[in-house]
Amino acid sequence: MHLSDFLLGAFVYLTAAVIAAPLATRLGLGSVLGYLIAGIVIGPAVLGLVGREGADVMHFAEFGVIVMLFLVGLELQPSKLWELRKPILGLGGLQVTLTAGVIALASWLFGTTWQPAIAVGLVLAMSSTAIVLQSLGERGLLKTAAGQSSFSVLLFQDIAVIPILALLPLIAVAHGAEDHNSSLIADLPAWAQGLLVLAAVAVIILAGRYLMRPLFRLVAGSGIREIFVAFALLIVVGITLLMQFVGLSAALGTFLAGVVLAESEYRHELEMDLDPFKGLLLAVFFMAVGAGIDFSLLASQPLTIAGLVLGFVAIKLAVLYGLGRAFRMSLPDASRFSFSLAQGGEFAFVLISFAAGLGLLAATQSGMLVAAVAISMALAPLLMLLDENVLQPRFVKNGNTREADIIDGGGARVIIAGHGRYGMTVNRLLGASGISSVVLDHDVEQIDALRKFGYKVYYGDASRLDLLEAAGAKDAQILVVAVDDRAKINEIVEIAKQHFPHLKLFARAWDRVHAYELINLGVMGVHRELFASSVEMGKDVMRALGQHPFEAHRASRIFMAHDEQLIRKAAQHVDDEAALVDIARKGRAEIENVIGEDVRQKEVPRDHGWEAPDKTRE
């Protein structure tokens, strides 16, 4: 492909995405449906802007699904995965076997021989992880009972793809087609293949456990942001290649790597860095699905395909709903759960092409299946809308209320940005008083040391909105800005002010002028970083000179209060124009100002308590 071709293609896809996604979201359809429609529009059926290279694009965009599963894995600590073992194995296992069984039976009744019937059943049992997670996430439903169940089922399906890929050749043999394996190690004997697969999984787990952290530290220590992004991508690409080499699902491999890294302190940073790639690639993936719908087939056999879509979606709905109720979901939850998962999924395309390669499915069969799955995916957002807007309100009317959202636990009340000499002291004091905080820092060694002692520390740049969000800024009460870069401090303050107006802000001020800035930005607690320490030292010097300690203490407190008043007053008179003046010069001028003020104000502030009456009355 020439560069200009590539750029032209990118231009078409990006334009379609930029137009379709906001439009669809504005219309309440969700971005997935927007991308699918955009795909249809730019595809051969309508404008024909893309088409021939559709399959290539699809391959490329499948990488989005892989990245997504990596991110899904990152969200899942092994402990949480273990917690979910029941819904994953029970609900997920039953969903796949029952749905596959019923659909296989139905297609056998329609005259398909049993081997392709089973293949069709397995293909259509899959749901679309990409669509469902994206849609549930957009609606904030991921943490609900229905969302968690859907997630469990999707997870099982993703894992089930591997045994299914292993199973299909066996059926194909029974069907009389020749054995066909796409992986590079296909020529090896079966035991060696098995060994290699196990070795690959072990490599991912061991590397994730023992190799990643030092590597991350090295990469993060370099301080070059794009290298961190590159490294994150490298992990995903590397695992994808490894998995392809041994013939396993790359999605599963990256998912596994994600789970292994879920406990790592770099989790949030990884999420932030990969999220845009995932989003864009998935968008392309959905558009490719839209573009890939074979409208000529659709036009020649509209009723068959419509029947196929309606039939398998209805079966899936029925099975899901029955399972939901059997697993004691409430009526609205079971409804949301079944309508979320009723569509076909992206893995169906993988399985279809695999089964077709094995000779299990004839060309027309696979073409029809692709069309049916794609249409069901296009309908998926509509099905969810149907549930959301028509069915759910009825449940409420019938007295069934929605279960409360499960809010992610462990929300700390205090977020501390920057854990150097300054933030650490703040954190230690809070910790000593039993107040736990979430710490964001850029220093790898600090993070390692802190995590050893069980602190919640995350690697990253606190001026990033997404990171603040991930740290729980929405639910926190206080943000302590203790990083040592004054521009960065202002940046963080401004972002927090804008996006989390409920947060009480505490910020470290570099000097007087910086304190003016922060006061005028509306920071509640402005603390000049060296002020308290210098006053303390002054107090100690007074004591060392023989002043009574309490006298020195009083003098220091009075001085502090007086200076605090002064600085608040002065901050009011800093006009915007003056703020543009060179900061260093301004700082110097301010020092002269303050010292001049001290000299002019020879009079010591009132402190006449404790004096003998005869003295005070003089």
Place this chain on the structure above:
Amino acid sequence: MKILILFAHPRLKTSVVQAAMLKAIGGIEGVTIRDLYALYPDFNIDIAVEQQALLAHDLIILQHPFYWYSAPAIIKEWQDLVLENGWAYGPGGSRLAGRFLLSAISTGGAEQAYHPQGRNRFEVEDLLAPFNQTTHLCSMAYLTPFVIHAGRRASPEALSTSVESYRDLVIGLRDGSIDPLERLAHGYVLPPGFAAKAAA
């Protein structure tokens, strides 16, 4: 008898009487002086250390100016923090039982002002009732307060006489030549805990 003097004056620099008193009892063997404002300028009193100091002595003297018919703020803080429930009083709180407490104060007003018909309407001992009762609750014996009245306005000679008598009292109590039980505050009835401790 070992004596602990808890001294409190927030502005020693301007003090006349208290400074003289402090000087008079300085450097006496068996007498420990703790300047609370110097030790705890930020009022962050070390409870364990102060309790140990109490346990290591038999007679505690609270020496301070008579601010607002009471003591400077840090004495109150000391009471609130150091005289813990379950330690100094209350269930299981008899660690101070059998000890003595003396208020050694200086007033601005003359002696006759502290009288039902005087400007201050109460006797000094009546105004010191909270200290008296605090001592009682801690199963200790409260002694007749030592007071220097209007020392600031007294002649240097008169002041030094008063201060001398303070020094003599402290030394006498230390040596046992003065029996503290004969100096109990007016009408003070020894608490039951005190007698039990003294008998033991």
